[in-house]
Amino acid sequence: MSTHLSCVSAQIASVEAFSAGKIVAAIDGYSVDVPAVVAVSRRSHQPQVDSSDKNKKAISDAVAVVAKLAVGEQSQYGITTGFGGSATTRTTQTALLQKALLAHCQAGIVPAFHTGKILTPEEHDLLFPQDWIRGVMFVRLNSLIRAQSGTRWIVIEGLHKLLQHNVAPCVPLRQSISASGDLGPLAYISSVLTGNPDIYAWYGEGAERKVYDSATLLKKIGLQPIEFIAKEGLSLINGTGASTAVASLAMHDCHILAVASQVLSAFAVENLKGSQEPFNPYLHNVARPHPGQIEVAANIRHVLLPSRLARPHHVESDPEASLRQDRYCLRAVPQWLGPQLEDLLSAQQTIDVELNSTTDNPIVDIKEGYLHHGANFMAMAVTSATEKMRLALHHIAKLMFAQLTDLLNHSMNCGLPPNLAVGEPSVDYSLKGADVAAASYLSEIAYLANPVSTHVISAEMHNQSINSLALMSGRYTLEAVKLCRMLMATHIFSLCQAADLRTMEKIFRSLVFPILRAETKAHFPGVPEPVLNDEFFRLLTNRLILLLNASTDQDSGTRFERVTSDLRSTLLALFETAQVEVPLGAISAWRAVLSKKMLRAFIEMREGYVPGSPESAVTILGRTGALYAYVRGELGVKLHWGTPEKDRTAIGTEIGKIFHAWKTPKMAEVLVGILEKHEGGKL
Template sequence: MVVLTGASLNLQQVKRVCLYEETVAISPESMQNVQKSREAVDRIVEDKRTIYGINTGFGKFSDVIIDEQDVNALQLNLIRSHACGVGDPFPEIVSRAMVLLRLNALLKGFSGIRPLIAERLAELLNNHIHPVVPQQGSLGASGDLAPLSHLALVLIGEGKVFYKGRVCPTAEAYKEEGLKPISLQAKEGLALINGTQAMTAMGVVNWIEANELALQSEWIAAMTMEGLEGVIDAFHPSIHEARGYKQQIDVAERMRRLLEGSKLTTKQGEKRVQDAYSLRCIPQVHGASWQALDYVKEKLEIEMNAATDNPLIFDDGNLVISGGNFHGQPIAIAMDFMKIAVAEFASISERRIERLVNPQLNDLPPFLSPQPGLQSGAMILQYSAASLVSENKTLAHPASVDSIPSSANQEDHVSMGTIAPGTRTALYKMRGECWRLSVYAHSRLSNIVE
């Protein structure tokens, strides 16, 4: 069980909850903070103080004052009007991550929700009820408004959910689990949707998979080294310590460990003095991508534990400040960085594939064919790899450099952070490239052994 505090969630815990479906619990201390924050909202409503999102409209309507008797209806209207996402739904694992991250952020106690809202989000996780959330429709500023509105629909008993291997109306899942819809009160609708949890959830899931892909790329590269009788000296620790990048040093160490005792590698000068860059520079290129992944991890773990809605409530409600923590720029840039890093794993992998199949670059049968001419061998596998690598270049185009104003220019700079992870398309294609390389390496190694 993972205990949520609003301040200590890490990527390993997210992996346990989202990939291995571990249950969650809420720490008593964080629930006390939630309760205090809610009491502050109740006092604001009772004292008729004018506070954005509690008794005003939203966005360009922020100057419209809402009557006291309508503050609850305001929240319901917000969720229904903003749940207008389009496109295929996020994968269920991303939806689960979205619920987890929104719950954790609300537990910081700056958002003004009732404990009931936090408890329901935990129930969704523990009962494996996951909102069906369309992937498209968020600008990544003012929070992920459209995606998180689809999440919020589930709390009020509307929308659709992933449940027991099927997609069904929320009401159907609630009936089976004995849950009742929640009627939102002042501030709660806004608190649920004004955050970066869609982009962060996608980023977290992509980072977990990218981390696995990066490790896979190393043992696959090691097998390619054997297939081409690569020069092992390129991984000598002195070279990498002389440059000083920790990630480069670590890759070289893992490559030495993977190739330890191999009879298929060579020493400097035995067959050639040095290899081509795609072999010799594995630690430098892979290490640079690992640097990016480490940077992304740092930003994700900060964002996972951040208060990202607006306004935020401090000092028992005596200080309520409208700000911009919902702006997704830190995650947008990090996601663009991660796309580039993962694309480079595939790019250098394709060059190693070319060296395996090109008879002008090795001493092996052309295209590894057992009957050159009669059988084309692995010729077209390299075509597929090249096609995927080229497509990756377009998928790695940065999203964070773009901005289109919204809400009558009130929200005049946005992050586009939710599209920055490229959904999961780019990662899947990159992972496909990695597995194709695995096939190559196994095939080549078998030929050598025979």
């Protein structure tokens, strides 16, 4: 069975292949996938319509079936009858009926347009983003070309031409309940083909991209207005194209965030000096073999293997390992994230089917010469998928926040300063505000995680007494994606800050431990050499580690005086155990010299540290070092020093660099690369 990681890796590779022109997305009714939707929507990839003679004949045959049944004695929904709860009416004016359909579905609120109008941010908020529109047209075309809708080739060709010319109809963001498909959004898109002067669309490139009325637009791209015949208007708008396109974009984004959650969890294990023990294969492959749990454990185990921070196993004598097992936000990561991977893969299967389905009503059966009346427009499958995504995002975000709060709390982070302050704690509160911001993001994600489908309201003469709200659910899922990216950007910034602090800690200890040994021997020359042995200094050093870890909330000017004062009692106890008497004056002198030298070493270490250099955190991290190097290097995210002289940009500005990187291919490439196994030197 393929893993979540292999699914995401394949998707990213496909998006890049589409974008580079190595492969071309085909509108053939059967082969559209999520990467194709992403490439068409966000990378301006131009898909090709399968215009084979076989396809054209099938399209023509379906139109002929509709035309024949339109003049028969048996009424046909939306062809000779009214719509929805008004299907009790009958008419022979089939073309006029399609115009009436589009007219009553164009009921959403849009800006007050005129040709060339420059929209305000508030007006933009009333409309679909333009990249969504490209995806919607692409997905709808793939349904129409299946020759089960009864739409002429000229209509399919016209809609495809809009895509080719990068036309984006202006579609109201709010209106659809995704019951009889996404009627409103698709009605606005379809009406551009008719040249309706009150329906507008974006056209042009760069600074020349403007809003034009449909009549003017069609002239600009050399397309004649189309008058829809029997069923064509209904075929165009009665489907799940809008919901499915938006869900596809959300699906891709959620997959990448799920990969990121595993990388950041491994990064958190390192920075909190956690254990690798919870990721042992026996716990997952043998004892509780859920596929997602097995995958997460294996991925994190792989990432941590070369780490110099994460403990391979518990060692009772380790002074920093008094907590026998890590807290849940580290130890239970496989059990927490595993089900989210499984839910996302389930959602992926649903979207894959929906992308290559006929979702209008009635549906043409060419072989039988019949129209099947049903409800394939009901997008509950899409709603189910997006609600899985949104709930998974919440659980991912909750885990990230739990790790972040542990990281910032000096009583829980194994010796890091409060708020990850590099400067003096009395005047440097570093990531305290980021902690509050992260709580804000999580609260909103938690609100959005609630199901949309439980808020269905009966509509349209009680005909649409159940409706899926799939487009609404998709919109909220993409909003949750944005918030999750904000929270993760904050977490990444914090993890990199913590990694630099861990490196400083390592450098400082490498300076201080020899000083401790040298000054102890120098101040107590009368103590026999066998007493000042390795075990003596191991115990003294272990106590120093604990004192240093417990004093990170103190300014350095007084911190080391207090640390050495407390360490003095340990020294006396060790001498007492060894039955050695030493002058009290020598102990006081030892403490005073040690305090000064520790302070000097600390200041010199802090002032000399260069974040992102070859001697920085990359020397102690496992495979997460690639993320650290990307953040400090390519993104140029600065360490927050806690001093105005060094901090020339706001913390939010630096976190923002990471947030904006989510929209670049490189971020996903780095994250997936960290998890992927190397075989024969290749990914």
